[in-house]
Amino acid sequence: MxxxxxxxxxxxxxxxxxxxxxxxxxxxxxxxxxxxxxxxxxxxxxxxxxxxxxxxxxxxxxxxxxxxxxxxxxxxxxxxMAYTFQITSVFPGLSVAENVALAARPHLRGEAEVAAAVQDALDRVGLGGRTGQVAGDLSYGHQRLLEIAMGIAQAPRxxxxxxxxxxxxxxxxxxxxxxxxxxxxxxxxxxxxxxxxxxxxxxxxxxxxxxxxxxxxxxxxxxxxxxxxxxxxxxxxxxxxx
Ligand SMILES: Nc1ncnc2c1ncn2[C@@H]1O[C@H](COP(=O)(O)OP(=O)(O)OP(=O)(O)O)[C@@H](O)[C@H]1O
Missing domain, CATH: 3.40.50.300 (P-loop containing nucleotide triphosphate hydrolases)
Structure with a gap:
């Protein structure tokens, strides 16, 4: 172990x-x-x-x-280490995809790689169809899922x-x-x-x-x-x- x-x-x-x-x-x-x-x-x-x-x-x-x-x-x-907290860390004025991209970018090289990681993370939490939506317009529950996608996109250990x-x-x-x-x-x-x-x-x-x-x-x-x-x-x- x-x-x-x-x-x-x-x-x-x-x-x-x-x-x-x-x-x-x-x-x-x-x-x-x-x-x-x-x-x-x-x-x-x-x-x-x-x-x-x-x-x-x-x-x-x-x-x-x-x-x-x-x-x-x-x-x-x-x-x-990646973490999401009770207090939402989503940027409400940015799109769903851009929020995840901000989390992914420091960990990845090149925008194509970032775009793929963003789509994968959003698909996994069930928000794959909402990439262009303004994050602040999501329901509270969906914003929690978006935060999780932001964590996943960092491919954390x-x-x-x-x-x-x-x-x-x-x-x-x-x-x-x-x-x-x-x-x-x-x-x-x-x-x-x-x-x-x-x-x-x-x-x-x-x-x-x-x-x-x-x-x-x-x-x-x-x-x-x-x-x-x-x-x-x-x-x-x-x-x-x-
Ligand atoms: N910044 C702070 N200043 C003073 N006391 C604090 C601070 N942060 C937490 N506490 C106190 O420390 C204790 C532990 O709080 P904590 O938020 O870690 O508990 P928790 O198990 O996460 O609770 P919950 O399930 O309600 O989120 C509580 O008594 C809380 O009031």
Whole structure:
């Protein structure tokens, strides 16, 4: 098992609040890993430190054997990390295709290669027929899919998705599950997800965070059966069907 991404002792404190506390985490290459936990558990803060958007208070992030703790976000992207966040990063005034092209260009040589990558990424998320549309005119759900296409177009080794199915319709969520499985053939995936059907049907392994620490880790069915997880998480959001 080759580990693609690790953290050791990773912590983030916001003026006394321990948002993430001493997290040791290992993500093997090729895996789909879901990161779940109640609101405020520290998931977004943790992932922000992986990507370089948030500076850790302590600890290390290791990507492909290299300590990247002090690399800025754009250097991490160049190493093969791509991420989409809850807050939309789409340029609303540009076309769908141009948004994806902006994400793809730094990774590819020549406009023909970029155009092919753009079309492929949009086809994979189901937006292949909307290349010319102004991105700001897309529905919220389609803008989330566009963000995923922007991640895919970078041909990342690690794709980090923060609540990608938020705002998607049932049909779009079903397509998203298939997309994730398809992508996992070539990309390691870390997925922050509140929708438990997405977690249960796509993840190889699940990491549960609570109060800034890892509460449990295991296969989806093990996590579903874990009483501590049920108490912390599954009894709340999941039962509410979110
Ligand atoms: N910039 C910040 N300044 C102060 N506190 C913060 C900041 N960012 C996050 N926090 C706090 O850190 C804790 C962890 O937040 P975080 O957003 O990482 O949780 P989360 O698990 O992603 O939650 P959600 O599922 O609601 O997105 C929360 O108590 C939050 O209020």
């Amino acid at each position: 080759t580990v693609l991404l690790s953290t050791r002792g990773l912590s983030k404190h916001f003026s006394g609040l321990h948002a993430v506390e001493n997290v040791d985490f290992d993500l093997p290459a090729g895996q789909i890993r879901a990161l779940i936990g109640p609101n405020g558990a520290g998931k977004t803060t943790f992932v922000g430190m992986l990507c370089g958007r948030i500076t850790p208070s302590a600890g290390a992030v290791i990507f492909d054997g290299q300590d990247i703790s002090h690399l800025p976000a754009h250097r991490r992207i160049r190493l093969g 690690l794709l980090i998705l923060d609540e990608p199915t938020q705002g998607l319709s049932d049909g779009e969520i079903a397509a998203f599950k298939a997309l994730i499985r398809d992508l996992s053939a070539t990309t390691t995936i870390l997925l922050i997800e509140h929708n438990m059907s997405v977690v249960m049907e796509t993840a190889d392994m699940v990491t549960v965070m609570n109060f800034g620490a890892i509460l449990a880790e295991g296969r989806p069915e093990e996590i579903r059966a874990d009483p501590a997880v049920q108490a912390a998480y599954l009894g709340t959001d999941a039962d509410a069907g979110t």
